[in-house]
Every structure is written in C-alpha cells, then in structure tokens.
Amino acid sequence: MTLDREQVFERVEEVLIDSLGVDTEDVTKDATLSGDLGAESIDFLDIVFRLEKAFSIKISKGELFPDDILNNPDNVENGRITPAGLEQFKRSMPHADFAEFEKDPSVAKVPDLFTVDTIVNYVQAKLAAA
Amino acid sequence: MKFGLIDRVIELEPARRIVAVKAVSLSEEYLSEHFPTFPVLPGVFMLEAMVEAAGWLVRVAGDFDRSVILLASTRGVTYKRFVEPGHLLRVEVDCRRLAPEASEFAGACYCGDTEAVKGRFTLRHMNLADRSSALAATDRRIVDEARKRWALLYRIADDNQPS
Amino acid sequence: MRWIWIDKFTEFASRSHGTAVKNVTLAEEYLADHFPGYPVMPPCLVIEGMAQTAGILVGEARDFKENVILAKIRKAEFDDYAHPGDQLRYHAKIESIDESAAATAGEVFRNDEIIGRIDLIFSYVNRSNSVAGLPTHNFVFTDQFMRLFEDIRGETDGQGATP
Numbered sequence: 421m422t423l424d425r426e427q428v429f430e431r432v433e434e435v436l437i438d439s440l441g442v443d444t445e446d447v448t449k450d451a452t453l454s455g456d457l458g459a460e461s462i463d464f465l466d467i468v469f470r471l472e473k474a475f476s477i478k479i480s481k482g483e484l485f486p487d488d489i490l491n492n493p494d495n496v497e498n499g500r501i502t503p504a505g506l507e508q509f510k511r512s513m514p515h516a517d518f519a520e521f522e523k524d525p526s527v528a529k530v531p532d533l534f535t536v537d538t539i540v541n542y543v544q545a546k547l548a549a550a
Numbered sequence: 551m552k553f554g555l556i557d558r559v560i561e562l563e564p565a566r567r568i569v570a571v572k573a574v575s576l577s578e579e580y581l582s583e584h585f586p587t588f589p590v591l592p593g594v595f596m597l598e599a600m601v602e603a604a605g606w607l608v609r610v611a612g613d614f615d616r617s618v619i620l621l622a623s624t625r626g627v628t629y630k631r632f633v634e635p636g637h638l639l640r641v642e643v644d645c646r647r648l649a650p651e652a653s654e655f656a657g658a659c660y661c662g663d664t665e666a667v668k669g670r671f672t673l674r675h676m677n678l679a680d681r682s683s684a685l686a687a688t689d690r691r692i693v694d695e696a697r698k699r700w701a702l703l704y705r706i707a708d709d710n711q712p713s
Numbered sequence: 714m715r716w717i718w719i720d721k722f723t724e725f726a727s728r729s730h731g732t733a734v735k736n737v738t739l740a741e742e743y744l745a746d747h748f749p750g751y752p753v754m755p756p757c758l759v760i761e762g763m764a765q766t767a768g769i770l771v772g773e774a775r776d777f778k779e780n781v782i783l784a785k786i787r788k789a790e791f792d793d794y795a796h797p798g799d800q801l802r803y804h805a806k807i808e809s810i811d812e813s814a815a816a817t818a819g820e821v822f823r824n825d826e827i828i829g830r831i832d833l834i835f836s837y838v839n840r841s842n843s844v845a846g847l848p849t850h851n852f853v854f855t856d857q858f859m860r861l862f863e864d865i866r867g868e869t870d871g872q873g874a875t876p
Binding site for chain 2: 714715716717742743745746747748749750751753755756757758760761764782783784785786787788789790791794847848850852853855857
Binding site: 438439462463465466469472473481 | 813
C-alpha cells in the first residue's frame with residue numbers, strides 16, 4: 421500500500437475520531453492522545469486494532485506504544501526517566517519526537533510523547549518497510 | 551426486585567446536568583453471579599445508571615410529556631475500574647442536545663474520586679399513543695409511576711441533602 | 714435477577730464467530746418495571762447479551778485461561794427493541810485478538826429482523842496485569858457459561874455451525 425503523508429494522516433484522523441469520540445478539529449498533528457484527546461489505556465488498544473485494519477498492517481505488542489519501559493527500575497528514578505531509560509525509549513520509539521521531552525524527562529510527561537504525529541510517523545515507516 | 555439503577559438524585563440543573571447516586575450492595579441478587587468469587591457491578595449497569603439519570607433529566611425537562619425513554623445509541627463507553635459492593639457510585643451526566651424525541655449526553659460515574667466509566671450516548675423518547683391511541687392509558691400509567699419514582703429520588707427536604 | 718443473558722449457542726466457530734439466542738419472557742421480573750404496562754427489554758441488557766456471546770467466543774479463543782472482561786463499548790446502535798415473546802439472536806465475530814485484548818463486532822436480530830449493532834472491546838484481567846486487590850484466579854467463566862459452551866461444543870465438535 422503506498423500512501424502519502426496526507427493520506428496516512430487522514431486515515432489516522434478517522435481512527436482517532438472513531439475510537440476517541442473527538443471531532444476533526446481536535447485531531448491536530450501535535451495533539452497528545454491522553455492529554456488533549458482523552459485517550460484511556462483501553463483506547464490505546466482500540467487504536468492499535470483499528471490501525472491494523474485501516475492500513476492492513478500487524479502491530480506487535482509494545483511496538484507503537486511501548487508499555488514495559490517504565491516497569492524497569494533502571495529506567496526510572498524519583499519520578500524521572502534515567503539516561504538509560506531515555507535511551508530505551510528512543511530505541512523503542514523512533515517514531516516519536518523527543519526534543520520537548522528531553523528538556524524535562526519526568527514520568528508524568530511520558531504520555532505527551534504519544535501525539536497524532538507519533539502515530540502518523542509510525543504508520544509511514546511501517547508501510548515503507550512492508 | 552425493582553429494576554432501577556438510580557437510588558437518589560442529588561443535583562439537577564434543568565435540561566443541562568444531573569448528578570445521581572447508585573448504591574452498590576451485596577443484597578443485589580445478580581451480584582452472586584457477577585461474579586461468584588468477585589462480586590462487582592456489571593459494566594452495562596453503570597451504563598444503565600447513566601441512561602436512567604439522563605432519562606430523569608429528560609422527563610423533568612419536558613414535564614413528563616413522553617412516557618417511554620430508551621437508549622438509542624452509544625459511542626465509546628470506556629470502563630476504567632471495577633465497582634464493588636459497599637461503594638456509592640456517583641453518576642454525572644451532561645446534556646449536549648435536547649429535542650422532544652431525542653437527546654444526546656456525555657456522562658461519567660465515579661467511585662470516590664476515581665472515574666469508573668465514561669461515555670457518550672443518545673436516547674429516544676416516545677409516547678405509545680403515537681402508534682395507537684388505545685395506548686394512551688398505558689402512557690399515563692408509565693408517567694404516573696415515573697412521577698412517583700421521581701418524588702422518591704429527588705426529595706428537596708433538608709434531611710435528605712447529602713452532607 | 715440472574716446474570717445470564719443468553720440461553721443457548723446455535724453456532725460456534727472457534728476463533729471466528731458465534732451465535733447465541735435469548736428468549737424474552739414476561740416471567741423476567743425486571744419487565745414489570747420497564748415499563749409498567751409496556752414491557753421492553755432494557756437495551757443495556759441486550760448489550761450484555763452480546764457481551765456474553767462475544768466474551769465466550771473470545772474466552773474460548775484464549776482457551777479460557779483469561780478473565781475476559783468488557784473494557785469498552787465501541788458502539789451500540791438500536792433500531793428497535795425486544796418484547797416478551799421475542800427471540801433475540803446475537804451474532805458476534807472476532808475482528809481482532811491478541812495477547813492483551815480482543816475486538817468483536819456483532820448484530821442483534823429480533824425474530825430474524827436486525828434491530829441493532831454492537832461492537833465491543835474486551836481486555837484480559839489476569840495475574841500478570843493485576844492491579845492490587847484483583848483476584849488472580851479465573852472468575853469470569855463460571856459453570857453456567859461453561860455449560861452453554863459445552864452444549865454447543867458437544868453438538869458441533871467446536872468446529873462450526875450446527876447442521
């Protein structure tokens with residue numbers, strides 16, 4: 421399947437509208453899934469299923485939304501992500517933008533890594549690799 | 551056993567918002583099957599509580615002018631935690647749109663400060679007499695029962711205000 | 714009130730789809746209140762019927778090792794409703810399934826006429842992702858659900874539709 425970024429964005433937008441009950445205006449490229457769009461943990465699973473269907477791709481557990489990194493005590497200290505943890509995040513999420521996060525890598529800010537753009541980047545890379 | 555998922559209404563902003571309570575108790579028979587070793591309020595009953603609260607808002611806003619109010623659709627009802635017996639579930643529902651025969655709501659239920667469920671749904675409201683005038687008496691009966699139930703749920707007397 | 718909202722499976726294709734029926738009868742007590750003089754099965758209980766049909770389908774796909782719990786109602790739409798004397802048929806199919814969750818899509822038929830569409834997401838509550846206080850044993854697939862499943866498995870060898 422060959423789609424340009426705009427087409428990928430449109431389908432991702434539809435997935436988010438259907439799974440989160442938000443409106444088109446809400447789905448901006450920098451909108452965070454949990455903060456701005458109100459996504460709960462079950463919504464993340466719903467989004468993965470819908471993306472798989474929309475793009476005919478298979479998304480392995482933790483590939484789009486890594487969920488194990490925070491469980492490792494080496495990666496977290498006093499509510500902040502350690503350098504080792506940051507490395508692991510970057511390796512697991514080449515589709516995310518860490519510029520803002522690196523300025524203040526607190527656990528509370530981890531959800532902000534998951535933006536609409538993060539998903540679009542992931543899908544584009546996945547389609548290109550197929 | 552009476553079928554009703556709202557025990558008390560504690561706040562009503564006419565046509566805009568309603569806050570109600572569902573008390574969850576081991577005395578509720580179905581809990582012995584949901585689940586035998588782990589009794590919790592069924593998720594669909596949390597939705598039913600929101601639907602009923604919304605239904606009361608509609609009834610009062612229209613002065614009980616429609617007898618039958620039913621869930622028409624839901625989009626994205628998300629469950630976040632189990633609700634066990636001994637807890638009071640606070641049901642908060644906001645009205646997004648209210649027309650004579652249809653309405654739209656967004657609601658959430660809370661156990662203390664924790665959100666147990668949130669979701670959006672629509673209702674349809676009707677009178678049976680619209681299909682057959684012979685059913686007008688049934689409409690009146692349903693409305694009578696509803697008014698009585700409302701009087702129990704929403705008592706403005708000060709001894710029934712939550713502290 | 715019991716907590717079993719399907720009566721029998723008529724079709725069960727492992728890891729794919731299944732159909733269960735539910736008969737609606739005046740003998741069900743909640744109908745006296747919903748509504749007086751006009752008994753109609755609450756849509757939330759129809760959602761539960763679909764959840765039990767789809768939940769058993771998902772449970773079996775995971776060899777009944779998981780506590781399959783309704784986590785989200787993606788959508789539920791009702792064109793019409795069920796009354797005493799009706800037979801509801803829930804047809805559910807697994808759309809997606811992995812090691813954390815499953816998504817199902819389904820239709821509700823009333824005496825062969827489609828009256829609703831219900832899409833659900835289930836997640837698994839088990840030892841590995843248990844929040845403190847949750848049971849670690851299997852609490853969802855009780856005897857009564859397993860009996861329904863065993864009955865259809867006996868008829869079809871779990872392979873597909875009844876002849």
